[in-house]
Amino acid sequence: MLKLGELNTLTALRQTDNGIYLIDEESNEVLLPNKYIPDGFELENTVEVFLYKDSEDRIVATTLTPKIMLNGYAALEAIDVSDNGAFFDWGLEKDLMVPYVQQVEPVEKGDFYVVYLYLDEKSERLVGTTKISNTLEKDTVDLKIGDKVDLLPYDESEIGISVIVNKMYQGMLFKNEVFEEIMVGDELTGYVKKIRDDNKIDVSLNRFGYRAVDDNVEKLVAALKANEGFLNLNDKSSPEDISEKLGLSKKVFKKVVGALYKQKRLEISGEGIKLIEINH
Template sequence: MMQLGEYNTLEILRDTDPGLFLGDEEGNEVLLPNRYVPEEFNIGDKIEVFVYLDNEERPVATTDKPYIAKGDFSLLRCNQVTKYGAFLDWGLVKELFCPFKEQAFKMKAGGWYLVHCYLDEETERLVASSKTNRFLDNKELTVSKFDEVDLIVSHPSEIGMNVIVNKKHLGLVFKDDIFKDISVGDRLKGIVKKVRQDNKLDILLSQIGYRNIEPNAEIILKELSDNSGFIPLHDKSDPDDIKHQLQMSKKSFKKAIGALYKERLITIESNGIRLVQN
């Protein structure tokens, strides 16, 4: 089924004066205007296009890649504000509309805003909303502690920076865990540092994530998890003891626990290392 606001792989049905007519398996058709028609094609070929509504509210296809698709979040520039709302540049001929009621703060021409794109059920039009939190839900999490996640920087708070996690959940990177300049709209990799009892997510940025610093850290974390959060190994332990329990050298072990300690995922005690509990 042809979907507005998404990429669709459609069949070239016929060549006409205004462009190519494309169709899906259910018999729906859409025009690909001449400006987007490839130099070489054959009737029956498949082509990937983005489908949205033109200025006359008719479905139209394009081979241009918009800055945002339905269900996604992106930082967009406001081109103009009218009595109806704001119009945003999303890389296509027709601008993306953001009604006043969907603006977290009143938009101004020339400003940049993080928005979510969705299909309005009442008007059946693609619209934008800068009230991004309402499209996120932490009631049923799809991530766990130590999972690697995709992040979009959302908005600052007094204690850190809010981030969108896997386009589904809201998370927070605390100030003490931010080691480089990040801005609203940045797309980053991260690690789930902690899942709180109220399902709030504490996030680490990937450049300090244990998987990117030291691959042996994951082995140690699993061993800690399997042994009630404690193992009797430390930087003074005998190399043979480390090799017997973890199948790694003492040098690799010290490097891994150093990375985990830096990320505050473990504590190093006189008789071993302990996992920091939620």
């Protein structure tokens, strides 16, 4: 069976002026145009190709790998807009269309959006949508507190950044816990903080408790070494100053400083903190 939107491993059947026809195990044929035929490729050889429909609604094969696969997510650039929808660069000759009705808000040319790729049942065409929340699993969550997860930011609000968790679930990064610039489409690693009754997930970019301290001890040491062993930060410093210089919350900073002080690796004064052994 030929699978649109996916990689298919097919066999070369016959040569024509336009390219080579490939065949699957059920004897379905599809054209691989000449420009995509690999060097040295011969009849009866197998090749991995991506299948989609061209502008004339014919299924065609390409050896190019798109930026997004069926039922997947990716940050794509909008390269054109029309009254019917927006067109995105997804790495293939034919641009990916996101119909107007599948846009959360009107798409602007040149901006990046996280897009979900699906197969429209009526037209049997591959189509994109920016209505991400509608595509995510809401019935069950196979995760637990503290789990390390993959995050893909796709929207921002007053309270935080909406993220896709493990390519499946709805998550939220709260702004008061983010101490670095995050862009739509950034691939991040985070940790599950809370799973809500509606199965939405609160996530953090940092571990909690002692693990958060352990993860950031050497980060602070490295920052001190880079500044000749001294930083003009202490528990009187503002959260903004700490965040700007170290990318840490004030709470985590104080815990890390406390841990290094107990290890007798820091001196603390009203002026800041000093690394006792720079080459420790």
